Amino acid sequence: MPMDGPIIVGHRANSGRIVQFYKLSGVEYVEIDVRSENGEVMVGHGRPVINRATIIGKAWAWLDYKLFYRDPLLKARTLPEWLRIIQEKLPLKGVLLDVKNNVDPRALARELEKSGFQGELYASTEDHRLIRSLKEYLDAKVLASYSIMPYDIVECTIMSGADGVALRKDYSTREVVKSLHRAGLLVFAWTVNTVEEAVSVYGAGVDGIISDRPDKVRKALGGVLDKG
Numbered sequence: 001m002p003m004d005g006p007i008i009v010g011h012r013a014n015s016g017r018i019v020q021f022y023k024l025s026g027v028e029y030v031e032i033d034v035r036s037e038n039g040e041v042m043v044g045h046g047r048p049v050i051n052r053a054t055i056i057g058k059a060w061a062w063l064d065y066k067l068f069y070r071d072p073l074l075k076a077r078t079l080p081e082w083l084r085i086i087q088e089k090l091p092l093k094g095v096l097l098d099v100k101n102n103v104d105p106r107a108l109a110r111e112l113e114k115s116g117f118q119g120e121l122y123a124s125t126e127d128h129r130l131i132r133s134l135k136e137y138l139d140a141k142v143l144a145s146y147s148i149m150p151y152d153i154v155e156c157t158i159m160s161g162a163d164g165v166a167l168r169k170d171y172s173t174r175e176v177v178k179s180l181h182r183a184g185l186l187v188f189a190w191t192v193n194t195v196e197e198a199v200s201v202y203g204a205g206v207d208g209i210i211s212d213r214p215d216k217v218r219k220a221l222g223g224v225l226d227k228g
Contacts (some may be wrong), residue, residue, distance in 0.1 A: 006201075007208040008217050011191050014082075016197055019089050025215040028093040029120075029208075030086065034108065035100040041111040043082045045100070079108075079146050080115035087117070096188075096210070098145070098166075099134065101127040109127050109137040122206065122208075124166040124188070130163045134187030143188060146171065154183045166190055166210070169197055172205045195220040 010022040013030035022030060033045045043143045077085075086092060095117065099108065112121070121140040125131065126147065133140045144162040146153065149171045157165055157180070164186025167176070172189035182185050188208035189201040198220035201209055 009210045031096040038103040083115040096122040099125040105133040106139045128160040177204045
């Protein structure tokens with residue numbers, strides 16, 4: 001963990017409304033989803049694969065996509081355009097790009113150069129086949145994202161070539177974090193949205209906390225640090 005505590009990252013900063021909330025919350029790091037669309041690197045989670053057995057199930061899945069991810073409701077923006085907008089609104093120190101499977105790392109590097117972004121850069125992806133290419137083309141710390149726990153997370157992460165992991169909060173235990181740190185790997189926990197979760201992953205020693213409620217996380221960690 002950094003000497004001054006973990007980095008707090010505002011999750012899914014893909015819309016003006018969310019960015020405004022993060023501004024009020026004092027956020028200095030944000031996560032942005034990036035996807036490929038018609039050969040351009042665009043901001044947004046991207047359309048999920050919906051495979052449901054019934055029409056009602058499909059309807060609920062689409063409703064969840066439109067309300068939760070909100071991509072269909074947002075103005076389409078390229079990554080350089082959105083980064084320039086965010087930098088005007090926030091005292092931005094760093095960005096975590098959550099890279100979807102169809103993004104070309106070379107195209108991503110070109111778009112980042114267009115944006116003129118100069119802060120700390122992290123990238124995460126569930127497609128571990130992209131990790132070495134992301135490290136080759138980006139000046140970034142690249143994280144292997146895990147929504148399920150592999151048999152040996154340290155070995156899997158080292159084999160992927162990643163600098164660390166973006167790990168689901170309930171897997172971010174003290175034992176797991178210590179084993180990853182011993183291997184020289186970073187640990188970011190997601191998605192941490194309650195005081196209890198924030199205190200738990202802080203106690204485990206994570207390097208970064210990804211949250212929809214950074215205001216709650218900052219308050220929780222302030223209380224922990226005051227007690228210390």
